Amino acid sequence: MAKVFYNFPNYNTYPGVAPAGKITITERTPEEAQEVVNKFTRENWRKIAREPHGELQYPYLVPGATYNDLWDWDSFFTACSLPEEGLEYACGSCKNLIDAPLKDGRPAKKATVEGNYNYFLHPYPLRAQFAAIMLKRGALDSLWLAPRWEILERSLRWYEEKSCDREGFFLWQTYPGIDNDPSVYGRQPGTIAGTDLACFMYREYRAMSLLAQYLGAEDPYAQKAENQKLLIQTRYFDEKDQCFYALDRNINQQIHGRQYVTWNTCMRFDSSSNLYPLWAGAAAPEQAKILRDKIMDEEQFLSPAGIRSHSRADKQIYNNEMMGGPSNWQGPVWGLSTVLNVYGLLSYGFKEDAKNVAARLLKTFAADIEQNGCLHECYNGDTGQPVIKPGFLSWNLMAFDLLKNISENFVPTDF
Secondary structure, three states: OOOOOOOOOOHHHOOOOOOOOOOOOOOOOHHHHHHHHHHHHHHHHHHHEEOOEOOEOOOEEOOEOOEOOEEHHHHHHHHHHOOHHHHHHHHHHHHHHHOOOOOOOOOOOEEOOOOOEEOOOOOOOOHHHHHHHHHHOOOOOHHHHHHHHHHHHHHHHHHHHHOEOOOOOEOEOOOOOOOOOOOOOOOOOOOEEOHHHHHHHHHHHHHHHHHHHHHOOOOOHHHHHHHHHHHHHHHOEEOOOOEEOEEEOOOOOOOOOOOOOOOOOEEOOOEHHHHHHHHHOOOOHHHHHHHHHHHOOOOOOEEOOEEEOEOOOOOOOOOOOOOOOOOOOOOOEEHHHHHHHHHHHHHOOOHHHHHHHHHHHHHHHHHHHHHHOOOEEEEOOOOOOEEEEEOEOHHHHHHOOHHHHHHOOOOOOOO
16 A cells, blocks of 8 residues: 555645755765855854744744744754854743743743744753753853743653653653654654653753752752663663664553553654664663664665665655655654764764764755755755755754864764
């Protein structure tokens, strides 16, 4: 039976959706490609900068292309690597997100183009990380942050109380930012413990610990971070398959027996979401080597254009179809899926592999810039051709100074 990918008729005729054109990756050095990308970034980042309006009190960033809203993880990753001249908008995005929780602590996932906060999707746990990185870049200080410490703690408690099960697994309440991750998409809300979500929580605890020390507050978060890291290494990692997986936590709590279900039910889909322990620093050294081998395998994640969002070896799922709502993370190369793994490889000492992967993405981006005058949301995992949404900037801007960062062992998402 043929796969049915999208049920909107003539989707590729929608304005701003179809690729601007094909590309041919010409012979150039990675350094030459980096120069093209850096020049484009400096000339174009202002296209995604927005001024305060509505409920948004500070300037902020949007993804570009067909997206004109403030999104939590788009703005976070973009802000990490934005040139210094864009720091006001990077920090403003952070401030807007920190100031936006509901009374129960639930953070906003996004804010609409009209300037209204929206809470309908599961927010990423990243506000403390965002603040820590803005502190590191000199854009935040204790005068602004100290009065909001209670807000950060209240937001974190929302994750612990509303999206965590009895064994400490954090559960996606809606489908995640990796829109159609088959481990989560179409599943019942609050039943899937994603590896990526666990890694974000680990980083968030670490960031909360750092901020607590900075502000002189009580710090229970360092131990929580260690507990979360251990959970990732032992429960999300399947020893049989030698792979991290999301877990199905749809367990009947009312079972009529004395034994509680203590075993894992792995969602055996090879999504790039399961590579996050490398970027997060949550993988044990031997697990990092396993992830490195998967990333650098051309039959799995390594594409001519960068890192695929899903392993090509997972034939049941892998595809490069044009999709939106959900966007397609079941095969195409994304700037995010690539750069996070570049920095993960770098952090675990695989520097030459990081350079190899970075060069593929930079050459693809440079070809798109020179031949189409833009970047796209994602690229075909087999051919490197643009798939959808010309004008997408967002975390593609993480390619700025990528080779320099590798050379200097600098990871801009670290805090």
